[in-house]
């Protein structure tokens with residue numbers, strides 16, 4: 001297989017120079033989806049820019065993560081809040097998770113498990129593109145605008161950790177196979193709830209950012225309500241999905257699988 005010219009910047013400044021000088025350079029996170037495309041000359045880029053060695057991009061903590069943080073890191077670092085940890089844990093097997101990155105997952109958009117979790121957290125995304133100021137944008141707005149097309153995702157941040165979180169994936173068979181729909185929800189102080197959905201045929205987006213106040217009670221009532229909300233919205237998302245893919249919906253009944261807390 002002929003490979004592209006590979007550039008491996010070690011700082012964001014160097015990365016910015018690469019993007020400016022080679023506008024056709026394709027970013028590579030873990031390469032789990034991108035590298036197999038190189039087998040076909042029609043989808044092989046002239047230049048690939050590796051993000052793994054860019055300083056600061058592989059880290060993760062309580063309130064943010066770099067785009068090159070691997071799903072393994074997100075799944076195993078106890079500082080990473082649910083539902084992002086659960087989302088990362090739910091993807092593929094250990095070999096893929098050790099390579100795949102959150103930036104690649106969000107850029108790919110489908111099935112978008114990590115994007116759903118980040119939306120539920122209220123994340124912002126930092127984008128870098130030639131001719132544009134580097135900056136943070138709400139992820140929901142960025143995705144709605146078709147980002148990160150033409151830009152490199154540098155990282156994600158959120159401003160509060162949830163008091164409770166749920167991450168659910170609906171798959172065709174018991175907990176295995178690609179998801180049909182993913183739902184992530186977070187409950188924050190003051191009874192605020194943010195709920196997001198994604199799937200192979202559902203662009204990651206927010207379904208709800210607030211819950212009706214009377215339905216939110218203290219303690220267990222909160223958790224019960226959150227569960228109800230996720231089930232209800234998840235079912236609605238799945239129904240919408242099956243409507244749009246009616247021709248492909250034959251087969252075993254989808255099974256609801258809870259992953260994470």
Ligand SMILES: Cc1cc2nc3c(=O)[nH]c(=O)nc-3n(C[C@H](O)[C@H](O)[C@H](O)COP(=O)(O)OP(=O)(O)OC[C@H]3O[C@@H](n4cnc5c(N)ncnc54)[C@H](O)[C@@H]3O)c2cc1C
Nearest residue numbers: 029030031032033034092100101103104105107112113153
């Ligand atoms: C067996 C298997 C099961 C999977 N199951 C799921 C699942 O259940 N849910 C789910 O959500 N995903 C699933 N995936 C997808 C998996 O999460 C992706 O392989 C992974 O997220 C891609 O990440 P990567 O870092 O390897 O991306 P790459 O392969 O490096 O890149 C993918 C695309 O994103 C672009 N890109 C990469 N990083 C950036 C960046 N920082 N900024 C802008 N663009 C960028 C690349 O140019 C490329 O177009 C599965 C994959 C496999 C192989």
